[in-house]
Amino acid sequence: MPQLNAVPMSWYLILSAILFTLGVAGFLFRRNIITVFMSIELMLNAVNLSFVAFSHQLRQVDGQIFTFFVMVVAAAEAAVGLAIILTVFKNRQTLSIDEVSSLKN
């Protein structure tokens, strides 16, 4: 790329794809319930990046509004999810998702 003041739009989207894949990897491979939860936040952030990139591409503000709503939902999800983690830990004294398997049987 000769000019230094412009970034290809596809690079933003590929960065978003890489971050999303890392989030999926963390979600699948980690066993700690808090880390799994943080991987979900990473996936939400990756999607936010592509929303903002498309908002810039289309010259419309709607993508940023979606990002705003995703952030609000993520905040609500974090509050409820961490309360659930607290309750699980209080009842079972473990943070490993392999040992929280009451629904399996």
Added chain:
Amino acid sequence: MDLILFILFATIAVVCGISLVVQKHPIGSALSLIGVMGSLAVLYLLLGAEFIAAVQLIVYAGAIMVLFVFVIMLLNAGEEAPGGKSWPSRLLGVPLLTVFLGLLAYLMQLMAPSMGMVTFGSFNTGAKELGRSLFNNYLLPFEVTSVLVLIAILGAIVLARKEID
């Protein structure tokens, strides 16, 4: 200048993302996630989304991650126990994720010629434009969101209460 900033902060974001996945201790993962969110805020600024960049730092890196770190310290979470992975996830996980990423990147490259370049300053949106759109076109979702947040507050209080069994 834009390109240098993009490459710098994209690298920081990817390195912190990898660090999130490979760290053994949850507090390390939380700090890596704060790194990802901070560098994403800079990328939002490069894309001209000033308000979103500020909200990203205040709400995500500030409020949500403080909540995470607080819970990790409250529960005294240690390193996670090794093993416990099933063999399909160990065998198929990384190849399938690589295929997924390759497919996504291929589709993006396919779309790339029609998308053009991002130059800083060509489309800046502050709180004014965002607020105008939010309170004209998206007023109903905004109000529904306030109900959602209220329900989340009540749910968190009920779940984390001491009397629960």
